[in-house]
Amino acid sequence: MTAQKMTQPDVRHDWTRAEVEALINLPFPDLMFRAQELHRRYFDPTKVQISTLLSIKTGGCPEDCAYCPQSARHEKSVKAERLMAVEKVMTEARAAKAAGAGRFCMGAAWRSPKDHDLDSVCEMIEGVKSLGLETCVTLGMLDSVQSQRLKDAGLDYYNHNLDTSEEFYGSIISTRTYQERLDTLSNVRDAGINVCCGGIVGMGEDLSDRAGLLMTLANLPKHPESVPINLLVRVEGTPLGEAEAVDPITFVRIIATARIMMPESHVRLAAGRENMTDEAHALCFLAGANSIFCGEKLLTTPNPAEHRDRQLLSALGMTPMVQSEAEMGTLRPAVPDVAAYEAALS
Ligand code: SF4
16 A cells, blocks of 8 residues: 555544444435445446355354354254365366356365364465465464465465454354454464455344444454455354344445445455345445355355346446456546546447
8 A cells, every 4th residue: 555545534544433323324325425435436336356255164163153054053053064175176266267256265164274274275275376366265263373374375365254343242152252353363464464354234233333343344454455244144043043134225334334434445245145136236336345256155055146146247337357456446536537438428
């Protein structure tokens, strides 16, 4: 980031919860206008970064995240599987690349990885990178040595979500602390890996918790390069299987607020898109979302079929970002390209 950009008042790390609550509660047209203004200042609003997510080690997780069917502690959990073979991962990565993905994300249901597991994951990272894809993994908690090993293997992004506010966190997860989450984020940053970190809307949290999550994310020393905002997928047999549904406008407000607070970051629509209408998707893109997961499964929960995403993006006149555009947002000229606009109309 250049010195000039650091001085931009729209990139801040000193948000108060009251300010964030006020943003979320702005009249909808004003909130959307501010989000769009910033989105256009840093990104081409017609471009969407596309990632594919593969579960490389499913189920049997010792953690007790109340939303997750992979926890071994819930009434109904998905069947535990072993870590996938490297060659199988490579087959999936080639298919993802052929389908247009720019980033390949691999998730393992662990509290934290063991050394011999990291050997295999490092091999996967090296293999996926050799296909020309960006790599992201989510493996649970990492110490500084593990983070450095992943960096040395060429890892581009590490995903580790804060999920919710510090105050509400204990109602959702009891097997690790918020501070442990923050420590992993800091180890990953210190190793020079890009950070993917966001949360979930719809777990019974209130406005103050939603504001608290966004405030913590935006007040990190550097904004996460990717900010996934998930809409809870209510999975039967998990403690949140019967949680109250969140209305789409509330969700769009969180997307818009994330865009305003972290204007250089990719704001990703992650879990929960399967049941979202095309209109709700369109509003999320207008609010500044510019990244999605493609593929019919997100770890263990359903995701829209690829052809549905393709049709939707085409109907909206939007296209996938190419890798060079998928870097963190950079300040764009304030004046729109009028000539290109007129050419498009003629
Ligand atoms: S969210 Fe991750 S850490 Fe939590 S139970 Fe699921 S797999 Fe385990």
